Amino acid sequence: MTTRSVIMGLSALLVLSGCGAQVEGAAPSTGGGEVSVENCGAPLTVPGRPDRVVTNDTGITEIMFALGLSDRMAGYTTYAGKERDIESSPWRADFERTTSLGDGFTREVIQSADPDFVFAGWNYGFKESTGVTPEWIRGLGATPYQLTEACRQPGSAERGIMPPLDALYADLTNIGDIFGVRDRADALVTDYRVTVTKANATAPAANRRSRVFLFDSADPNPFTAGRYAAPEQIISEAGGTNIFGDLADSWASTSWEAAAQRDPQVILIVDYGAGPENTVEAKIRQLRAHPLMSQTDAVRHGRFLALPYAALVEGPRNPAAITTVARYLRSVGF
The missing domain is CATH 3.40.50.1980 (Nitrogenase molybdenum iron protein domain)
Structure with a gap:
């Protein structure tokens, strides 16, 4: 399976499995x-x-x-x-x-x-x-x-x-x-x-969890997710470890040196189209061309998963994102 087919197939799965798209019940009253x-x-x-x-x-x-x-x-x-x-x-x-x-x-x-x-x-x-x-x-x-x-x-x-x-x-x-x-x-x-409990049920033991790097963008340093951003629990509940989970912040800039030193095994890419440099394909090219990141386990083995921006910031797509990430990690052996 090509990298692109993995990316597109799992992004489609996320859309189809969006939790809570239908809400039952009477409309709220106008008073209050x-x-x-x-x-x-x-x-x-x-x-x-x-x-x-x-x-x-x-x-x-x-x-x-x-x-x-x-x-x-x-x-x-x-x-x-x-x-x-x-x-x-x-x-x-x-x-x-x-x-x-x-x-x-x-x-x-x-x-x-x-x-x-x-x-x-x-x-x-x-x-x-x-x-x-x-x-x-x-x-x-x-x-x-x-x-x-x-x-x-x-x-x-x-x-x-x-x-x-x-x-x-x-x-x-x-x-x-x-x-x-x-x-x-x-x-x-x-x-x-x-939904979260079901996804977490297939998670491996702590010593077998994959190291995951959330890559949002780079200008020029990489922007990523720390302990308080949604991807922290999207990754952890899916059975991985956020390599920057020790950052006591939500979304923050780090360095390429720090990212490469932590040697991610999977890279989770934020998919938004704000200019040609921010397409998923452009971000993968950037990672493959970077002298440090190109040597990481994730890049050498082509383990990239892209999810929509709205799935990776706080919002009602987060539980479905956990399911999607869990399925991807299991599919590549983690």
Whole structure:
């Protein structure tokens, strides 16, 4: 089997096995009083049930869709190249009937949508450099909700305050409470836990687990996933070991020297099409041409697996991604 056929076949499997694409139950009511939850370690009070929600990024938007809340959406923003995320999404129909606000999560775009609730995260839309911060959202009279995977650690710009799957479950539960669909959230979390348990059941013993490198991009140093990013548990629950699981951050830059020294046996590639240099094929060529990475076990044996961006950031595709990675690892002997 060629490298490309492995990549494309398993990416298709992920799309077909997307968990939670259908949500049963009655539509949420239009009422609802004040609700308080904990978000990024702090209390967050929402004065009423929001009905004009703006989200940034595909994974965050899919959390809303997985909970059956597309009718509460005023619009979503994405980044250039995320069209393939939408094409592969189990919630593609929801994307098609929801207003796209374009590629820029800017003050002007947000204001024009007149939101009462804005769901984003640090470096998933919220940035001091653009002036789009939770404080600025509050100034609009809207409630800011922060993606838990991207919560900043106290006194630091580093992100991540809990294991990645716990972050996903916390956001599903909180959004469920805020929008009066907690039963849907609980059903999804239960379903996801079952999916993860089944995938993990085939995992090898700790001393036989494969070393996996998550390769997002390089500019010029590689960008990868640390302890608090979704790929950490996607890899570990599938039966592998994230070679940068010791980084106390979510997504972070490292060095080619460090990546090569840890000699990955499998490389998990983030598939997004933001320019020709970010295609899966271009990233594989880059790894094969690199004098250090070309000598690693993964590159020498052509063990590459590419999954969509939305499967590898916090979102409802994460459990299906675990199943896909587990099947791939078993297929190559790990």
